Amino acid sequence: LAKTTQPISMDSYEGQEVNITCSHNNIATNDYITWYQQFPSQGPRFIIQGYKTKVTNEVASLFIPADRKSSTLSLPRVSLSDTAVYYCLVDKSGGYQKVTFGTGTKLQVIP
């Protein structure tokens, strides 16, 4: 199972771009990288998933270098409502059978 490592916390001012990097050195060939967002007292919510290179949706971008040993979630122009915990997961084919979420990165957006 690929283990992930990400910063425990980050602070950012409103309007800035935030980049959260996740390290997954032993990622397997058929593993995907998925990011989730969790607000207090809510269940996690899917943000973005990728396999290689760059993926972008209406919420975020995900950058994955060629060696796939890390990935970076990029949130453009954050607002106070982006304050949440962000989890990086690595697993094959979207299966969550034995994946743990870890402690995630607590992002605090400052006015």
Added chain:
Amino acid sequence: NAGVTQTPKFQVLKTGQSMTLQCAQDMNHNSMYWYRQDPGMGLRLIYYSASEGTTDKGEVPNGYNVSRLNKREFSLRLESAAPSQTSVYFCASSDPAPGVAEAFFGQGTRLTVV
């Protein structure tokens, strides 16, 4: 469109009591999961069901049992609650397939064991 529904939302139990947490999804997903989240921690997988009729242990299964009642419903049972089981419990469902990964979570059940 309800998604994943968990009941109850809150529960207080005395040590030694039993209870069942209910989870139902209306997205026709094959896989369902139960996680627990302790204060300031990430989610830990208790049990999962890859498909109807199958269940398997996750990272922290001790003290819990599960039943995949049908494709829609996946319940979690605490036979003899202990204070260490005080936590927020999340149910999730997904349809794992290459390139399709989104798991949908319920709103959680906040359980306190006194």
